Amino acid sequence: MNLLKALATVSSLTLISRVLGFVRDTVIARAFGAGLFSDAFFVAFRIPNLLRRMFAEGAFSQAFVPVLAEYKNRRGAEATRQLVDEVSGWLSLALVTVSVIGILAAPLIIYLSAPGFSADAQKFNITVELLRVTFPYIAFISLTAFAGGILNTYGNFTVPAFTPSLLNLAFIVFALFLAPYFNPPVRALAWAVIAGGILQLGFQLPFLAKLRMFPRFRLTREFGSRRIFKLMGPAIFGVSIAQISLLINTIFASTMPTGSVSWLYYADRLMEFPSGMLGVALSTILLPSLAKHHANKAHEQYSKLLDWGLRLTLLLALPAALALALLAVPLIGTLFRYGEFQAIDLWRTREALIAYSIGLTGIILVKILAPGFYAKQNTKTPVKIGLVTLLATQFMNLLFIYVFKLAHAGLALSIGLAACLNALLLFIGLRRNQTYQPQPGWAIFMLKLGAALAVLALVLWFAMGEAQAWTQGRLLQRAARLFGLVSLGAASYFAALWLMGFRLRDFVMRAA
Numbered sequence: 001m002n003l004l005k006a007l008a009t010v011s012s013l014t015l016i017s018r019v020l021g022f023v024r025d026t027v028i029a030r031a032f033g034a035g036l037f038s039d040a041f042f043v044a045f046r047i048p049n050l051l052r053r054m055f056a057e058g059a060f061s062q063a064f065v066p067v068l069a070e071y072k073n074r075r076g077a078e079a080t081r082q083l084v085d086e087v088s089g090w091l092s093l094a095l096v097t098v099s100v101i102g103i104l105a106a107p108l109i110i111y112l113s114a115p116g117f118s119a120d121a122q123k124f125n126i127t128v129e130l131l132r133v134t135f136p137y138i139a140f141i142s143l144t145a146f147a148g149g150i151l152n153t154y155g156n157f158t159v160p161a162f163t164p165s166l167l168n169l170a171f172i173v174f175a176l177f178l179a180p181y182f183n184p185p186v187r188a189l190a191w192a193v194i195a196g197g198i199l200q201l202g203f204q205l206p207f208l209a210k211l212r213m214f215p216r217f218r219l220t221r222e223f224g225s226r227r228i229f230k231l232m233g234p235a236i237f238g239v240s241i242a243q244i245s246l247l248i249n250t251i252f253a254s255t256m257p258t259g260s261v262s263w264l265y266y267a268d269r270l271m272e273f274p275s276g277m278l279g280v281a282l283s284t285i286l287l288p289s290l291a292k293h294h295a296n297k298a299h300e301q302y303s304k305l306l307d308w309g310l311r312l313t314l315l316l317a318l319p320a321a322l323a324l325a326l327l328a329v330p331l332i333g334t335l336f337r338y339g340e341f342q343a344i345d346l347w348r349t350r351e352a353l354i355a356y357s358i359g360l361t362g363i364i365l366v367k368i369l370a371p372g373f374y375a376k377q378n379t380k381t382p383v384k385i386g387l388v389t390l391l392a393t394q395f396m397n398l399l400f401i402y403v404f405k406l407a408h409a410g411l412a413l414s415i416g417l418a419a420c421l422n423a424l425l426l427f428i429g430l431r432r433n434q435t436y437q438p439q440p441g442w443a444i445f446m447l448k449l450g451a452a453l454a455v456l457a458l459v460l461w462f463a464m465g466e467a468q469a470w471t472q473g474r475l476l477q478r479a480a481r482l483f484g485l486v487s488l489g490a491a492s493y494f495a496a497l498w499l500m501g502f503r504l505r506d507f508v509m510r511a512a
Contacts (some may be wrong), residue, residue: 092221
């Protein structure tokens with residue numbers, strides 16, 4: 001399998017999901033703006049979404065896929081099926097338990113995660129109610145990640161990559177057509193979360209059945225489930241530092257002026273676009289191949305695959321970060337500046353987006369470097385690095401908020417800078433234990449990349465025009481202008497790379 005082709009497929013399907021996500025957020029911004037009800041929903045949804053990233057897409061996938069790949073490569077089909085049955089049984093039991101606890105403890109969870117809301121009884125009560133509706137989403141999406149891990153290990157990247165689109169479709173349908181039937185209308189968004197979770201899980205089950213891997217839910221400990229859940233413990237922390245920091249940032253933001261949570265949310269959604277298309281997509285295709293190289297003791301191929309991932313990340317993440325910072329107003333103005341989303345919301349969201357863009361490359365690099373440890377079933381090193389990163393994040397939060405008075409933008413900046421620190425420490429760890437050996441040509445690669453970035457910056461700066469123009473006109477007019485601007489920037493960047501000798505064939509890599 002050509003990994004570059006697989007990356008293009010996964011990224012393309014992720015693009016569909018992200019575009020639908022922007023439609024979703026445009027609809028939400030137009031209907032609810034950045035006020036009490038939007039703050040309440042974003043906090044309520046952030047809790048199960050945090051758990052999703054920590055347990056489902058984070059720790060569970062990083063622990064499950066390497067062990068599953070080992071069983072598939074070394075122990076045969078029957079042992080692999082029994083492993084799937086065993087893991088599905090224990091995972092389902094744990095998820096039901098967590099969901100029940102979350103529903104019952106919703107007031108305490110909101111009080112701890114958004115203490116500033118307790119000063120406003122209406123905001124606090126609606127947030128608790130929304131959390132109780134959305135919390136079971138963690139069960140559906142965790143089982144979806146379980147199914148996706150199996151499909152990815154067997155080389156099916158397409159189905160798991162398309163699956164997130166179903167959640168966005170549920171949001172759009174509920175927000176546009178069903179919200180008037182709820183009181184207050186924001187309740188429709190909470191029920192959209194549950195509908196999306198059911199759709200995502202149901203969509204993947206037939207493909208598991210086709211592989212003869214439909215789980216039969218066994219509560220035994222005869223196979224590798226104990227090892228997987230043991231690996232999950234440290235991995236929960238190691239892969240979730242940014243998510244834990246986001247939760248702590250929500251606590252800070254809840255004490256700030258109304259709208260702060262929403263400004264951070266909208267900026268985070270824009271930042272997640274390149275992060276998902278590149279970081280999550282690359283991590284998805286890298287982990288199974290790295291795990292197979294480790295199982296086959298192919299150390300040189302393991303290192304070469306990491307090198308390929310790092311070069312591709314820098315080639316695509318750096319221009320994305322630069323474009324987010326330069327095009328903050330065109331992006332926010334085009335996607336969100338309608339209805340209840342006011343001019344002040346645009347400028348406050350812009351501050352957060354620029355702050356996020358500073359650390360975007362680090363955020364994506366963490367998703368590439370961490371699998372270098374997890375594919376070898378090494379969860380301890382990322383945990384140690386994660387502890388350092390978490391402490392650094394909170395130190396920067398205090399510094400940026402109370403010393404430099406950056407308010408909500410300081411929270412976004414601390415997340416990005418901490419991710420860069422996390423990526424640096426992971427890189428040092430991989431070099432120190434000789435897991436990763438850089439391939440020749442890095443110096444000239446970075447020089448050419450820097451020149452292409454300079455071309456991109458100049459083109460975007462002069463083509464963007466006045467900021468005020470991006471708040472005027474209809475949605476389609478703004479979208480067409482934005483599409484043309486982004487296309488011009490991408491064309492100039494890749495043309496500069498081509499003129500300096502970069503060719504697509506240079507980045508072809510075969511899967512293990």
